[in-house]
Amino acid sequence: MKYTFNIAIVLFAFLFSCKTDTTNNTKYNYPETMKDSTVDEYFGTKVPDPYSWLEDDNSEATKTWVKKQNDFTFSYLNKIPFKDNIKKRLEEIWNYEKISSPTKRGDYYYFYKNDGLQNQYVLYRTKELGKNEEVFLDPNTFSEDGTVSMSGASFTKDASIVAYQISEGGSDWRKVIILDTQSKKQLEDTLVDIKFSGLAWKGNDGFYYSSYDKPKEGSTLSGLTQYHKLFYHKLGTSQKDDKLIFGGNKQKRRYLGAYLTEDQRFLIISAAESTSGNELYFKDLSTPNSKITPIMEGFDSDLYVVDNIGSKLLISTNHEAPNNKLVEVDASAPQPENWKDIIPETENVLSINTGGGFLFASYMVDVKSKVIQYDYSGKKIREIKLPAIGTTYGFSAKKEDKELYYTFTSFTYPSTIFKYNIEKGTSEMYWKPSITFNPDDFETKQVFYKSKDGTKVPMFIVYKKGIELNGKNPTYLYAYGGFNISLKPGFDLRKLVWIENGGIYAQPNIRGGGEYGEKWHKAGTKMQKQNVFDDFIAAAEYLFKEKYTSSDYLAIAGGSNGGLLIGATMTQRPDLAKVAFPAVGVMDMLKYHKFTSGAGWASDYGTSEDSEEMFKYLYKYSPVHAIKEGVNYPATMVTTADHDDRVVPAHSFKFIANLQAKAKSNNPLLIRIETNAGHGAGTPTSKQIEQVADRYAFAWYNMGINPFE
Numbered sequence: 001m002k003y004t005f006n007i008a009i010v011l012f013a014f015l016f017s018c019k020t021d022t023t024n025n026t027k028y029n030y031p032e033t034m035k036d037s038t039v040d041e042y043f044g045t046k047v048p049d050p051y052s053w054l055e056d057d058n059s060e061a062t063k064t065w066v067k068k069q070n071d072f073t074f075s076y077l078n079k080i081p082f083k084d085n086i087k088k089r090l091e092e093i094w095n096y097e098k099i100s101s102p103t104k105r106g107d108y109y110y111f112y113k114n115d116g117l118q119n120q121y122v123l124y125r126t127k128e129l130g131k132n133e134e135v136f137l138d139p140n141t142f143s144e145d146g147t148v149s150m151s152g153a154s155f156t157k158d159a160s161i162v163a164y165q166i167s168e169g170g171s172d173w174r175k176v177i178i179l180d181t182q183s184k185k186q187l188e189d190t191l192v193d194i195k196f197s198g199l200a201w202k203g204n205d206g207f208y209y210s211s212y213d214k215p216k217e218g219s220t221l222s223g224l225t226q227y228h229k230l231f232y233h234k235l236g237t238s239q240k241d242d243k244l245i246f247g248g249n250k251q252k253r254r255y256l257g258a259y260l261t262e263d264q265r266f267l268i269i270s271a272a273e274s275t276s277g278n279e280l281y282f283k284d285l286s287t288p289n290s291k292i293t294p295i296m297e298g299f300d301s302d303l304y305v306v307d308n309i310g311s312k313l314l315i316s317t318n319h320e321a322p323n324n325k326l327v328e329v330d331a332s333a334p335q336p337e338n339w340k341d342i343i344p345e346t347e348n349v350l351s352i353n354t355g356g357g358f359l360f361a362s363y364m365v366d367v368k369s370k371v372i373q374y375d376y377s378g379k380k381i382r383e384i385k386l387p388a389i390g391t392t393y394g395f396s397a398k399k400e401d402k403e404l405y406y407t408f409t410s411f412t413y414p415s416t417i418f419k420y421n422i423e424k425g426t427s428e429m430y431w432k433p434s435i436t437f438n439p440d441d442f443e444t445k446q447v448f449y450k451s452k453d454g455t456k457v458p459m460f461i462v463y464k465k466g467i468e469l470n471g472k473n474p475t476y477l478y479a480y481g482g483f484n485i486s487l488k489p490g491f492d493l494r495k496l497v498w499i500e501n502g503g504i505y506a507q508p509n510i511r512g513g514g515e516y517g518e519k520w521h522k523a524g525t526k527m528q529k530q531n532v533f534d535d536f537i538a539a540a541e542y543l544f545k546e547k548y549t550s551s552d553y554l555a556i557a558g559g560s561n562g563g564l565l566i567g568a569t570m571t572q573r574p575d576l577a578k579v580a581f582p583a584v585g586v587m588d589m590l591k592y593h594k595f596t597s598g599a600g601w602a603s604d605y606g607t608s609e610d611s612e613e614m615f616k617y618l619y620k621y622s623p624v625h626a627i628k629e630g631v632n633y634p635a636t637m638v639t640t641a642d643h644d645d646r647v648v649p650a651h652s653f654k655f656i657a658n659l660q661a662k663a664k665s666n667n668p669l670l671i672r673i674e675t676n677a678g679h680g681a682g683t684p685t686s687k688q689i690e691q692v693a694d695r696y697a698f699a700w701y702n703m704g705i706n707p708f709e
Contacts, residue, residue, distance in 0.1 A: 027666045031068035033657040034061075040590070043612040047590065047625065054653040055595075057642065062653070066642065066673050069656070073637070073670040083697035085708045086497065090689045091117065093493050096435045101394050101405035101417050102129060106159025106181070110136065119146025119684035123153060136184070142166065146684030154199035154207065157264065161187065161235075163199045163207060170683065172196065172596075172646055176209065178235070191239050196228070196597070200259045200267075202285070206234040208245065208258040208267070226599065228256040230269060246271070246281070246292060253279075254600045260285075261308045262399060266331070268305045274603035275483050276521070278302055282313070284331060295334040299603075302518075306352050306359075309376060314342065314359075316352045321345035322518035326352055326359070326378070342378040349486075349517045355397030355404045356422035362395065366446070367458055367488055367515050371395060373425065382425045388413055391488040397422070405430060410489045411462045411505075412439040435493075441465060442499060444489070449542040452534040455523075458515070459508035459539050460489060461548065464499055474703050475504040475549035477540055477577075481512035481532040482561035482604055484521040494692050501707035504548055510535035512561075512604070526606040527617055533568045540576050552578050555699040556634075559583035560647055561604070567623025567655060570634055579699045580634045582623070584641065587651040589622035590615070595648045624651070627658045635667035635702035637695065641674040649673065667702065
């Protein structure tokens, strides 16, 4: 249904000799972006794609274009007189000690800590909490600029060996290094080319991991990654000899993950084609030569094994229960018809953790946490008293543990760690950050507003007490709206700098997310994706109506799928906001599935090849294609990174090129391209501070506000 007329991929010299018509823009002389004659056809409709050459992120032409755009953007940003004040304030407020909850592994407690402005968190360990802490792994030593990060340290059951992953320049491709925990000496060669993988140890002999065939040379960051493979790596052997367990050409699945039950009896395999819905399999490792057995095939439901009691499996699932439930089934007959409810579905979304021989059921009640402790039969033991209204996570421990550590946070409650006595049900504060911050100075409201179709949508609004509701408060409206991901209340010092200077932060929980279960998620997918944009637009209009702000003082922001949200919103309602921040966004909805892991997003989006109806729906809201000639768009700063191999930067490149060419606007239309960085994970502190400072400076400056006067 689709073919491409690519009229001569042009030479580098030609690329920049062809000039783009920029006469629409009266104020800014943007770098010239060449147009070629590429045209794609979908179901008889011809769609020009004049900036398709920017999809080649390794070409000299693209690299030159990136440099010119960055030079232009930073020349603009560096002229903002108060930008350095913002950066200085961010550094001041960022500079406090941050730690994670401790986790017992063998004789040691392990935890992450950042002294304040370190680029990466350091992994520490100690035999007695609060005493004789030692650095176990310091990712800040991996590179001079902090762009090599560590993700996930996986220990053997006896904690004598650890395997950890590193990412270079923010890439999703990882390397795995294996250490003896006593000597801290590397045990063997580094494993390479691993992507979207956990590490699951089987005893001390080896571990399971997942990866794809690496794309051909030159397309590592953009090449399509289709079929995941689950391998077993035996310690002391070469990676090329690793055994294929599941996946590849025989069992074509886009995403595979594996983990072991705590007693290491069962290997659990999750297989998925997209980001929603998975198959579940198991292998009984206690029985020699046992086969991989399906629990459920097909991709209509989400499910995972929480734990086992001998041969009985405890499974969390949304199968015939959109808000999730916990069931029990014997491994000898694991099919759904044999499931027995342990914790039934309720009106609130459920997630399950285990610790100390108990179940911890975390419920999301209008986007706020509620935790109930159950025994393994489903008998309620107690509701756990939380310190305030907000978000909690971390109710997880080994079966033999007597205590666990959980974290509580809210918009004005800095992340604080509590120690919980599992048997007694009592909590005591373990660690609280030493930060100069008085929560009594700020106010958080949760409101409910109606979207275009009458759906009630919740939104959090945070601001400094005493603010005047006069419609002139600079407001930062942030949302996501996709992939069953929930935006919960949480402390973020970056928001604090905005709020303490008279700004308002607003966070609507729009459809497409998981705040109200799978029904809420599905209501913002495929042919219902417009609901997501309508919910967001309605959030802005509520803020206008209630005099929190007005269009002249509104900045809209979102990243990844949220970047798509901002791209769609600003092209549908260019009058809505003064400033727009689409970050690492999915902007070309007709071609997104042809890059890296993009095909896995089809359950949320659908693709332009599914049907003519789906193509037309995507084409209508696709941000790259929805830009119109002569429209006055908001002041826009697109942000992306040159090593983003999840949402390839070509999405953002093509969007800003089209925007600069077509818009008739006195507002700046810029792109800020982070170098040697990826989709966001592992971004060094120094880069994070620079990014936030540039974003806030751009917003305030274009609203005509100097917050430091």
